Amino acid sequence: MVATRRTDLKFGLLTPVSYYGIIAQSKHGQSTGPALPAHPSYSGGRRPGAGRKRMPGRRASVPHRQRPPHVAAHPVHVTLRSVEAVRCLRAARVFPLVRGALVASSRADFRIIQFTVQNDHVHLIAEAETRRALSSGLRGLAIRIARGVNRALGRRGRVWGDRYHVRPLATPRVVRHALVYVLMNFRKHLKDVTGIDPCSSAAWFAGWRVPPVANAIGPPPVASARTWLARVGWRRHGLIRLEERPK
Numbered sequence: 001m002v003a004t005r006r007t008d009l010k011f012g013l014l015t016p017v018s019y020y021g022i023i024a025q026s027k028h029g030q031s032t033g034p035a036l037p038a039h040p041s042y043s044g045g046r047r048p049g050a051g052r053k054r055m056p057g058r059r060a061s062v063p064h065r066q067r068p069p070h071v072a073a074h075p076v077h078v079t080l081r082s083v084e085a086v087r088c089l090r091a092a093r094v095f096p097l098v099r100g101a102l103v104a105s106s107r108a109d110f111r112i113i114q115f116t117v118q119n120d121h122v123h124l125i126a127e128a129e130t131r132r133a134l135s136s137g138l139r140g141l142a143i144r145i146a147r148g149v150n151r152a153l154g155r156r157g158r159v160w161g162d163r164y165h166v167r168p169l170a171t172p173r174v175v176r177h178a179l180v181y182v183l184m185n186f187r188k189h190l191k192d193v194t195g196i197d198p199c200s201s202a203a204w205f206a207g208w209r210v211p212p213v214a215n216a217i218g219p220p221p222v223a224s225a226r227t228w229l230a231r232v233g234w235r236r237h238g239l240i241r242l243e244e245r246p247k
Helices: 095-105 131-153 172-183 233-237
Strands: 003-008 013-018 076-081 110-117 121-128 165-168
Touching: 076 131, 076 172, 095 110, 095 131, 110 131, 110 172, 121 131, 121 172, 172 233
Parallel strands: none
Antiparallel strands: 003 013, 076 121, 076 165, 110 121
């Protein structure tokens, strides 16, 4: 072990100090101070106030934890939120492009089976054969919507505020709750509304207890469900009433 020497300014003594932290001693063998750390830290440790700052008025971001494993038999509820500068996804000049991106994003291994578009976020229920198919499908959807929104608004820059949130739907009851939450989400944000949301896939939904008066025009903007949970299982808890609200 190699020792260095230092001058103790208080006592005027030369004291040997081990690099790895043996207690410094005077020439008379008495301790002159505490030992240095046994293993010096070079990282600096956790500092108060360090890290990315939260933007004023913005929701807490999605924690960057590892996503849960994907099971092909389980649909997922996905949420994408826009930045503060983009709060008009339901606008007449914007929504058609958002809807077109939702239609174009379904494929053989990734299917969007229900959706709703609110001014600053999108909820959807999707199915995917693999975790990779889910990830690439949602990434492609986010890019398509962002390009369409920027084109409609004549702007550049980010559209999405943070990474998307994914929640697996593993039971019939949970799937039913998610269907109500997505298809009736506009009732959380708009007051005194009735019927179905025109900025959603509700007009093509086949699980209403009493079909809505509004007629679905054109082909469905969503893919047909293939998982048992989204196709049949959730119906065990009853068809959905038009007056239901998200919980």
